[in-house]
Amino acid sequence: MSTATATRRAPSSSLTSFVVASRYLPVYIAIVLLIVVAAIWAPAALRAPSLRAIAPFGTFLAIAALGQMLVIMTGGIDLSVPGSITLGAVLVVGVGDASDDRVWAAIGVALLAVALVGLVNGILIGGLGLNALIVTLAVGQIVNGIALRYYTSVAIQTPVPTGLSEWASSRFLGVTRTFWVGVVLTLVLIVIFRFTTPGRRFQVVGANPVASHIAGLRVNLNQVAAYVVAALCYGVAAILLAAFLKTPSISLGVPYLLGPIAAVVIGGASLTGGLASPLSTWAGAFFLAGLNQMMRVMGLSTALQFVVFGLVIVGGMLVSGDRIIRGVEQVLRERRGDGETSVVGATDGGSG
Amino acid sequence: MHRIRIIGVVAVLALVFAACGGDDGGGTAEPTGDAEASAAGTELSEYGESVDADPALVEKALGPVEDVPDIVLAAIARADQDLDQATIDTAMECWNSVECDTGSGGELIMGVADGGRGNVWRQVTHMEAILQALTYPEIGTIISRDAQWDEDPAVAEADIRFLIQAGADFIIGYPDQGTNIAAAILEAEAAGIPYIPYSAGYVGLPGDEGALIPGEDYTAIVGEDLCALGESFADIVNAEAAPGPVGIMGGTPGNALSAGWQRCFQPALDDSHPRVGPAADTYWVNDFALQTVLGWLSTDPDITAYAYEYADGMYTALDAYEQLDVPVEDITIVVRTDEQTLFCDWVDRNEPSYRIFFSAGGNFQSRVAVTAAMLTLQDYEVPAEIIVPHVMREVTDSNCDPNRVTETVSGTSMVPDEVLATMYPEG
Numbered sequence: 198m199s200t201a202t203a204t205r206r207a208p209s210s211s212l213t214s215f216v217v218a219s220r221y222l223p224v225y226i227a228i229v230l231l232i233v234v235a236a237i238w239a240p241a242a243l244r245a246p247s248l249r250a251i252a253p254f255g256t257f258l259a260i261a262a263l264g265q266m267l268v269i270m271t272g273g274i275d276l277s278v279p280g281s282i283t284l285g286a287v288l289v290v291g292v293g294d295a296s297d298d299r300v301w302a303a304i305g306v307a308l309l310a311v312a313l314v315g316l317v318n319g320i321l322i323g324g325l326g327l328n329a330l331i332v333t334l335a336v337g338q339i340v341n342g343i344a345l346r347y348y349t350s351v352a353i354q355t356p357v358p359t360g361l362s363e364w365a366s367s368r369f370l371g372v373t374r375t376f377w378v379g380v381v382l383t384l385v386l387i388v389i390f391r392f393t394t395p396g397r398r399f400q401v402v403g404a405n406p407v408a409s410h411i412a413g414l415r416v417n418l419n420q421v422a423a424y425v426v427a428a429l430c431y432g433v434a435a436i437l438l439a440a441f442l443k444t445p446s447i448s449l450g451v452p453y454l455l456g457p458i459a460a461v462v463i464g465g466a467s468l469t470g471g472l473a474s475p476l477s478t479w480a481g482a483f484f485l486a487g488l489n490q491m492m493r494v495m496g497l498s499t500a501l502q503f504v505v506f507g508l509v510i511v512g513g514m515l516v517s518g519d520r521i522i523r524g525v526e527q528v529l530r531e532r533r534g535d536g537e538t539s540v541v542g543a544t545d546g547g548s549g
Numbered sequence: 550m551h552r553i554r555i556i557g558v559v560a561v562l563a564l565v566f567a568a569c570g571g572d573d574g575g576g577t578a579e580p581t582g583d584a585e586a587s588a589a590g591t592e593l594s595e596y597g598e599s600v601d602a603d604p605a606l607v608e609k610a611l612g613p614v615e616d617v618p619d620i621v622l623a624a625i626a627r628a629d630q631d632l633d634q635a636t637i638d639t640a641m642e643c644w645n646s647v648e649c650d651t652g653s654g655g656e657l658i659m660g661v662a663d664g665g666r667g668n669v670w671r672q673v674t675h676m677e678a679i680l681q682a683l684t685y686p687e688i689g690t691i692i693s694r695d696a697q698w699d700e701d702p703a704v705a706e707a708d709i710r711f712l713i714q715a716g717a718d719f720i721i722g723y724p725d726q727g728t729n730i731a732a733a734i735l736e737a738e739a740a741g742i743p744y745i746p747y748s749a750g751y752v753g754l755p756g757d758e759g760a761l762i763p764g765e766d767y768t769a770i771v772g773e774d775l776c777a778l779g780e781s782f783a784d785i786v787n788a789e790a791a792p793g794p795v796g797i798m799g800g801t802p803g804n805a806l807s808a809g810w811q812r813c814f815q816p817a818l819d820d821s822h823p824r825v826g827p828a829a830d831t832y833w834v835n836d837f838a839l840q841t842v843l844g845w846l847s848t849d850p851d852i853t854a855y856a857y858e859y860a861d862g863m864y865t866a867l868d869a870y871e872q873l874d875v876p877v878e879d880i881t882i883v884v885r886t887d888e889q890t891l892f893c894d895w896v897d898r899n900e901p902s903y904r905i906f907f908s909a910g911g912n913f914q915s916r917v918a919v920t921a922a923m924l925t926l927q928d929y930e931v932p933a934e935i936i937v938p939h940v941m942r943e944v945t946d947s948n949c950d951p952n953r954v955t956e957t958v959s960g961t962s963m964v965p966d967e968v969l970a971t972m973y974p975e976g
Contacts, residue, residue, distance in 0.1 A: 241848030493844035
């Protein structure tokens, strides 16, 4: 194929942007649908107090999902999230020892410990090339065991330092401060992916690790870094969660096994790596939090809530980013009458 | 054969004890003069048990109740212990370990199969069972398994099967998974290992599909009359709570304790107290209780009453009011357990229109299960349902003891403070 032909057949920049952006559309459509359904069957779920109730738990899920998103962008998956969140939370309690003088020490130790978990995951997966699913599951179990031991011996049903819990309960612009932490984190990731070289490189390596390796990029280091930074996100979620709950329990990490993955998938990320959007992931997390709230308002039983939640995840997979892209490509092919145009894997405008 | 020999040894020990230890027919906390009860007490003494429990201790555990079954009294009598440091050390070793040697040289193995041990209530209940076991020199080994509230019933079943393989002579515990672990329980009973759950942990409520029948399918059950408990809750809500919606919370989905009281609570509510929604499953995890109340309160700030088993979970759930700027006023709470956290928080709030009524923590019911199992091994015919009487009490300032080792422990727990201080050194 000549250069001229390639140029003629390549989609325009705006078209590429449209196609890439289309993968993130489902989550926003889902949110609109959720609002419509809630307005009809559970209008109380849309009132201000209800939204205020969603804000903190949506934020915790969103921050954990942002971490999971980084891992998924490398083509991996992290099942150690519940263990990391539990460990971080019990360390905040244990090291904090209900003393405001120890708040920063508690936060530091919690972040350090979960970063170490991420480093172990990263080395085993990025360094040694082990299977991410198995490794993170196993590491998660080990971390759970450590957290359980620490919890039962030191931190059981002990409150976090008062200063930290008061901060988490206080509000800024009428919304819990934890929400704003999530917003800032999301914005930081958007800026990094859109406007910095390391951010763009991170996406490129995830989208095509083989080509990146040939191009001289350090793919393994990228993976290790992804797990460490992801773990730091879990650590932040753990600290905020502990602060919000005041007396975190050993089970507080349990909802964060599938929730973050669901948020990332619904947010349109490519499970094969590369493309993902922090904003859409954030939206995916709040969609799930809103869905939970609506189901409670509608008075669904626990069993039915599980079913609906599962169906939504399946639905998210059905309209996942990759399928959307393939659908758009198909339409483009039919219009152009050829089968060569492909924008899957394009990174231009891919994030944010 | 081995088991028969052990039972023989236990029986001889019991007879020697009975011969040396007098024949106090014992009574109840509130002496009834009931000749039948006295006869039963005498009968129990032949098995090495005394029903002469300190009335003050009975009231601490149960409140001002009457007609306490003799097995319950026998368990409480044994709980009246002066613990030396060596015993506390052994208890702590057992509490911290999957398997421990009690140091008594006894041949019996006690198995504990708990669905979860992730909160203080469960841990204290475990310790109650251990301390009770240490009063029986025949028990030489304690093996404790914890399914960590795993949603997969296979985990809890595996724990019971592990205990069968380990040679447990009896198994106590709380079957969070209900009928889902029935097969393993039947295997234990088929192997001649008595299974006695506590805290009204029926393996399926009687009459439910797949439910096992205590006294037939498994040895016995220890717990309150759940229907009566639910009706007691409803009586208080009907009489004391302002008209308005009622929030109902339970533990793990399908567990018998929650289902049992809720089944009688809901029909007994009057028309002025509709449910805010279906009973919510909180897994007895404080975070989930908070999320539940946040969800309810955000759409229905006029909830006037809550019914729940777990006082400490309710304590965390009340944070929802602060989160949503709803004042904690005109609320009536009925709970089963009596963790100090909720009660001390109530004292701090000093809000006359906020009232709490409670039954009893029930930690000590694991002690009753141990005693019932030891009696069973001696061929004493324990009742299929060992009903622990309950009475509802309103929380007052006296229910908050600021000197308690840790606020999260139930006031009705019979674990001595020196043990609690070792269990929870951070307070």
